[in-house]
Amino acid sequence: MSAASEHSGAMNSTDQRLRAVFREFFNDDSIELQDGMTFSDIRGWDSLAHMNLINALEAEFGLKFGVRELMKMKSVGAIRQVLTAKASAA
Amino acid sequence: MTSTATVARAPVFLDGLDDPIRGALALLRGDGVGEAAVLLMQDVLARHGSRMTPRTMHALARHAKSAARAGDAAVRAERIRAITTPAAQWYAAAMLESAGDFQAAAEALDAMDDVSWGEERALRLEALARNRLCAGHVAQVWLPLRYAAQSARTRQTLVSLDRLLTQARQSAEPSVKATRRIAVLGGGVLDFWAGLLRPALFGYGIGCEVLTGEYDQYQQEILDPASPLAKFRPEIVVLAVNWRSLGLSDETADPANTVRSLIDGMTALWRTCQQRYGAAVIQMNFEIPEVDPLGRLSAASPGGRARVIQRLNLELWDVAQQAGVAVLDVEHLAAATGKRSWSDPGMWIAAKQYPAADAVPQLTRSLAALVRAVCGLTSKCAVLDLDGTLWGGVIGEDGLHGIRLGGDAEGEAYSAFHQYLLGLRRRGIPLAVCSKNNEEDALSVFRQHPETVLKEDDFAVLLANWEPKPDNLRTIAAMLNIGLDSLVFLDDNPVERNLVRRELPEVEVPELPDDPARYAEALHATYLFESLSLTDEDRRRADAYRENAQRTELAAGSTNLDDYLVSLRMKVDLRPFDEANLPRIVQLINKTNQFSVTTRRTTAGEVTAWMRDPAYYTQFMRLQDRFGDSGLTGVMIAVREGETLRIVNWLMSCRVLGRRIENLMLASLMRHARRAGAAAVIGEYLPTAKNGQTADLFDRFGFERIEERQDGGRLYRAAVPAEDEPVTWCEVTDTAAAR
Numbered sequence: 052m053s054a055a056s057e058h059s060g061a062m063n064s065t066d067q068r069l070r071a072v073f074r075e076f077f078n079d080d081s082i083e084l085q086d087g088m089t090f091s092d093i094r095g096w097d098s099l100a101h102m103n104l105i106n107a108l109e110a111e112f113g114l115k116f117g118v119r120e121l122m123k124m125k126s127v128g129a130i131r132q133v134l135t136a137k138a139s140a141a
Numbered sequence: 142m143t144s145t146a147t148v149a150r151a152p153v154f155l156d157g158l159d160d161p162i163r164g165a166l167a168l169l170r171g172d173g174v175g176e177a178a179v180l181l182m183q184d185v186l187a188r189h190g191s192r193m194t195p196r197t198m199h200a201l202a203r204h205a206k207s208a209a210r211a212g213d214a215a216v217r218a219e220r221i222r223a224i225t226t227p228a229a230q231w232y233a234a235a236m237l238e239s240a241g242d243f244q245a246a247a248e249a250l251d252a253m254d255d256v257s258w259g260e261e262r263a264l265r266l267e268a269l270a271r272n273r274l275c276a277g278h279v280a281q282v283w284l285p286l287r288y289a290a291q292s293a294r295t296r297q298t299l300v301s302l303d304r305l306l307t308q309a310r311q312s313a314e315p316s317v318k319a320t321r322r323i324a325v326l327g328g329g330v331l332d333f334w335a336g337l338l339r340p341a342l343f344g345y346g347i348g349c350e351v352l353t354g355e356y357d358q359y360q361q362e363i364l365d366p367a368s369p370l371a372k373f374r375p376e377i378v379v380l381a382v383n384w385r386s387l388g389l390s391d392e393t394a395d396p397a398n399t400v401r402s403l404i405d406g407m408t409a410l411w412r413t414c415q416q417r418y419g420a421a422v423i424q425m426n427f428e429i430p431e432v433d434p435l436g437r438l439s440a441a442s443p444g445g446r447a448r449v450i451q452r453l454n455l456e457l458w459d460v461a462q463q464a465g466v467a468v469l470d471v472e473h474l475a476a477a478t479g480k481r482s483w484s485d486p487g488m489w490i491a492a493k494q495y496p497a498a499d500a501v502p503q504l505t506r507s508l509a510a511l512v513r514a515v516c517g518l519t520s521k522c523a524v525l526d527l528d529g530t531l532w533g534g535v536i537g538e539d540g541l542h543g544i545r546l547g548g549d550a551e552g553e554a555y556s557a558f559h560q561y562l563l564g565l566r567r568r569g570i571p572l573a574v575c576s577k578n579n580e581e582d583a584l585s586v587f588r589q590h591p592e593t594v595l596k597e598d599d600f601a602v603l604l605a606n607w608e609p610k611p612d613n614l615r616t617i618a619a620m621l622n623i624g625l626d627s628l629v630f631l632d633d634n635p636v637e638r639n640l641v642r643r644e645l646p647e648v649e650v651p652e653l654p655d656d657p658a659r660y661a662e663a664l665h666a667t668y669l670f671e672s673l674s675l676t677d678e679d680r681r682r683a684d685a686y687r688e689n690a691q692r693t694e695l696a697a698g699s700t701n702l703d704d705y706l707v708s709l710r711m712k713v714d715l716r717p718f719d720e721a722n723l724p725r726i727v728q729l730i731n732k733t734n735q736f737s738v739t740t741r742r743t744t745a746g747e748v749t750a751w752m753r754d755p756a757y758y759t760q761f762m763r764l765q766d767r768f769g770d771s772g773l774t775g776v777m778i779a780v781r782e783g784e785t786l787r788i789v790n791w792l793m794s795c796r797v798l799g800r801r802i803e804n805l806m807l808a809s810l811m812r813h814a815r816r817a818g819a820a821a822v823i824g825e826y827l828p829t830a831k832n833g834q835t836a837d838l839f840d841r842f843g844f845e846r847i848e849e850r851q852d853g854g855r856l857y858r859a860a861v862p863a864e865d866e867p868v869t870w871c872e873v874t875d876t877a878a879a880r
Contacts, residue, residue, distance in 0.1 A: 064167065064170060067170070068203075071203050071206075071207075075203075099330070099332050099333070102330075102333060102488075102492050102494065103300060106296060106297065106498045107297055109498070110199075110295065110297050111199070113196065115485075115487075116487070117487050118487045118490055118491050121487065121488075121491040121492070122491065
């Protein structure tokens with residue numbers, strides 16, 4: 052395991068927190084997130100797990116998602132977009 | 142990389158933030174490795190680490206995890222551990238865990254100051270349990286896990302605890318007071334919360350299997366004999382239907398009929414659950430939604446939704462009581478949580494979640510408490526510390542006029558707590574005192590303080606001495622003749638609380654907040670005294686415990702049991718079951734644990750059926766003596782099977798034991814058997830963790846053992862005697878035998 056990849060600086064803080072939530076949630080420290088990833092790309096990501104994940108994201112980022120956002124958030128990229136938009140609006 | 146220059150200026154900047162620790166973590170991003178970063182963390186943890194919010198704890202744990210990847214985590218963790226604040230200990234433990242040193246992580250977590258409560262406490266105990274599990278000490282996982290489940294305030298944490306519980310159960314089974322198969326059926330996506338009943342119940346020391354119903358399929362699931370529900374054989378069915386499924390319009394044209402048909406629909410389902418599965422039923426009542434087009438007039442208009450739901454809820458209490466169904470008061474929970482937090486319209490529309498994620502712990506905890514009551518495990522006695530718990534200050538130092546009780550705001554807060562406790566006493570929860578004090582100092586408050594609400598007579602047992610509290614708690618349990626696990630111990634001092642938890646894990650020891658104005662609320666929110674019904678016997682019970690203490694004194698002065706029994710001047714009334722006493726009979730059957738030969742639980746429906754069935758002999762026992770009326774405290778049920786009468790249930794409340802009442806109850810059955818022409822009586826003993834005192838009951842009455850099973854269960858037989866033995870030591874009226 053190299054320390055360098057951890058601190059490459061390429062990821063911003065939202066990305067890091069998002070990846071940390073995914074890793075904790077799916078209990079897999081090897082998860083690396085890419086925008087195109089959806090339900091089929093991570094083992095255990097089904098519709099119930101999705102609601103739990105949304106719940107975990109709300110807790111981590113201290114916010115609540117509205118219906119429009121909930122509808123969008125079906126892929127990693129979309130989740131990242133919503134989070135970034137919310138963060139810059141706050 | 143964070144520059145040393147940024148870090149050097151950081152403390153001044155961080156001091157101005159609401160949460161300096163999270164500020165520091167944001168400044169460091171992923172970096173916890175460089176010397177400057179370590180110094181910054183040390184500084185901020187030392188100066189701001191005495192309190193942490195749950196979010197800070199999560200952020201610290203995550204940062205520690207990434208920092209630990211860089212190697213020599215153990216060395217850095219040791220440096221952090223030298224800082225004594227809770228935040229530093231937490232951070233160090235997370236580093237040790239990430240480095241794989243679970244043993245050291247568990248030690249750090251165990252040594253953390255235990256002044257936190259609520260979610261913070263839950264997170265710490267969850268981490269402690271997790272590290273102990275990873276270190277292979279599964280036997281030491283259960284207690285922190287249980288306490289964490291009691292404290293958890295977020296759905297997230299309950300989810301983690303559920304996983305941890307499942308994981309731990311792969312290597313060992315925890316000891317629990319009861320296990321139940323529970324089906325949760327109703328509307329909405331129940332998977333969102335139903336499984337979390339597992340950790341919530343584990344918080345009360347109860348194990349369970351949970352079956353979750355499909356969205357709005359509960360009618361089919363209950364009625365279809367081939368459904369997964371039937372295969373599951375539920376012992377408890379929870380009907381979790383929310384107000385939306387009622388299909389009420391803004392104004393209902395015929396509210397009376399609408400309410401009637403809704404109630405009829407529910408009672409039909411209850412009956413099927415009770416009769417087909419022999420299951421106890423818990424029905425949730427209905428939230429009155431905050432948002433309504435009629436506004437406040439929804440409650441004023443006869444057909445308004447709010448008014449119809451109010452009416453439905455009111456009716457539900459009565460119908461459910463008659464049917465032996467327990468109601469979970471969701472309307473009250475929603476109001477207590479705040480209706481805007483209780484449900485989340487977006488999550489309902491998008492994912493059919495009800496209630497909102499943040500309200501789930503409230504729901505699962507109160508539901509678990511009701512399941513606990515259904516299992517007959519309601520706590521029975523509140524044991525109170527004195528200084529700091531029942532008044533402000535220390536009576537031994539401040540004196541009668543120095544302590545805070547009544548008078549100023551702090552004193553009034555304690556008076557209000559007295560009032561709440563007095564209310565518990567009136568509904569039948571005896572109070573006891575367990576305090577480190579001189580007895581005369583303690584008594585002086587209850588006898589002489591002008592503002593004390595609680596008086597000496599309000600306590601069943603009052604132990605103020607210098608013995609260790611665990612010893613005194615054992616004495617209190619013995620004097621009241623109840624199990625240690627029926628005690629709830631309240632103490633403002635966290636050190637005493639932990640001492641009792643360590644020595645006597647059976648005793649429930651709720652957390653108390655700093656502010657005495659919130660003691661009653663904290664005690665209420667544990668739901669430890671949640672029970673299924675309130676009978677006249679309950680209201681008298683606290684007195685009964687006092688009277689028992691007086692009887693104990695009389696016994697000490699008598700030379701033999703006969704003299705003592707005669708001096709009590711007892712009147713025993715044995716009667717067949719009747720409608721008027723039905724709720725108390727069902728309650729007694731469902732909660733008696735010690736003097737109980739079979740401990741078979743029942744429902745109001747089943748008892749009603751026995752009452753009407755001529756094959757059944759039913760008897761309840763009432764007892765009075767010179768000290769008071771003990772009320773309905775014994776039950777016997779037998780069924781005619783050919784030439785014999787078989788005893789199905791025989792039990793007595795522990796507060797009337799040792800007075801030979803069992804002889805009278807059995808004599809009535811024998812009289813009945815003789816009149817009915819039966820040749821013999823069959824007795825059965827089914828062992829449980831608590832009914833050891835009836836293990837040789839039938840042997841003592843000269844029954845012959847006819848079958849001994851592997852599980853310790855036994856069948857007995859006794860011929861019906863030709864005549865009664867005379868009773869000289871009390872007055873008996875028996876109308877049960879003639880039935």
